[in-house]
Amino acid sequence: MPELPEVTALAADLDRRLRRHVIDRLSIMAFSALKTFDPPADALQGLEVHGVSRHGKFLDIAAGDLHLIVHLARAGWIRWRDTPPPASGARPGKGPLAARLLLDDGTGIDITEAGTKKSLAIYVVHDPSEVPGIERLGPDPLSPEFTxxxxxxxxxxxxxxxxxxxxxxxxxxxxxxxxxxxxxxxxxxxxxxxxxxxxxxxxxxxxxxxxxxxxxxxxxxxxxxxxxxxxxxxxxxxxxxxxxxxxxxxxxxxxxxxxxxxxxxxxxxxxxxxxxxxxxxxxxxxx
The missing domain is CATH 1.10.8.50 (Helicase, Ruva Protein; domain 3)
Known part of the structure; x- marks a missing residue:
């Protein structure tokens, strides 16, 4: 399971790759992973990414006035795509692919989860505090306030x-x-x-x-x-x-x-x- 150091590094890597790009689409392949319905996933289409950050072990991709929040749970991971996916595309519900975020230049990320126990969670929200797991978080151990x-x-x-x-x-x-x-x-x-x-x-x-x-x-x-x-x-x-x-x-x-x-x-x-x-x-x- 990725923890604070890995999620921090993931956020930094994704911020460098995604910032100032426009989202082409977010495709959900494992429908059980999407925990919100309003705003819908397609509300991210056409929004510019202006930052990627971390809340505990949650990743926060901020685009326009929305936030794509990802919790990778025990067996989730993010893989960078340098090229567009095949025209046939991935089939929902098949394999480890839970979601795919594509950008305006054809690059993007695959959000995957290995194994049969599916715990990965994806949220599309106006504010990160709308995610129950983030709202309940204790203090960050590397924050200045954590004396x-x-x-x-x-x-x-x-x-x-x-x-x-x-x-x-x-x-x-x-x-x-x-x-x-x-x-x-x-x-x-x-x-x-x-x-x-x-x-x-x-x-x-x-x-x-x-x-x-x-x-x-x-x-x-x-x-x-x-x-x-x-x-x-x-x-x-x-x-x-x-x-x-x-x-x-x-x-x-x-x-x-x-x-x-x-x-x-x-x-x-x-x-x-x-x-x-x-x-x-x-x-x-x-x-």
Whole structure:
């Protein structure tokens, strides 16, 4: 799933490619992906793109007085088209193509989603705040207002909630997902199950880990095209997606915990005092 660093880089890449172009048409291929009906998708036709930005993990393509909002969910991506599509075109409901945005010069973007579980969402709105997911977003962790003191207040308000879930909750902090929450907690040397309401030293350590992890990822992604971002992210993850590999800090074996719809990875030596965390799925298999 693309998270804050990748969506920021995607927005920058698309802004460079789309700005000042006029939209020829937006074709919806996966009709379940379009979450709005007024304004209709064809209202974008003839509008000039004047910017692409980000709200949490949402992409915002601003054209005329409208906004095309895209949430790529777990398996969505954007692919740039240098040439017009074949005259026959793609068939709605077939393959990974969810939508296609074409520009006045024949170039454009394909919005795709792999797999069978379809969660990608597309909105055409007058104002980004009309999108429920954007309206509910918490503060952006890289905004000037996201100070250590503000973060401490956020954590205190979450009480005994596990810090892994708090970091992933878009209504609490915007833009951090499963991968970067694993990375942040590894850098902070903190258990994913640690309660959010923690002491001041722990708050500082976690705040610094949030800032360094996200800013380092942003720096690596800066200037990359969409086609390069997935590989860049995967190659630089320390623990996420690396179950069974040695920890790059201490050499211990990276472990994972499996839930019904997701997994997370961690280093026992760096994060949990050498103790493996309970994995409910594995425990059931061993009974």
């Amino acid at each position: 250590r003191e503000a973060f401490a207040s956020i954590l205190a308000a979450q009480g005994r909630a596990q810090i892994k879930g708090v970091l992933r909750n878009q209504s609490v902090v915007a833009g951090i997902g499963n991968a970067y929450s694993d990375e942040i907690l590894h850098v902070a040397k903190m258990s994913p199950y640690k309660p959010a309401d923690m002491g001041p030293d722990d708050v500082t350590r976690l705040y610094d880990a949030v800032q360094s992890t996200l800013r380092d990822a942003l720096a690596r992604a800066d200037g990359l095209a969409a086609s390069e971002l997935k590989g860049e992210k995967k190659s630089n993850l320390r623990v996420h997606g690396r179950t069974g590999e040695p920890c790059p800090v201490c050499g211990d074996t990276i472990r994972q915990v499996i839930f019904h719809d997701s997994t997370f990875q961690y280093c026992p030596t760096c994060q949990t005092g050498g103790k493996p965390l309970s994995d409910r799925v594995l425990s059931r298999l061993l009974k």
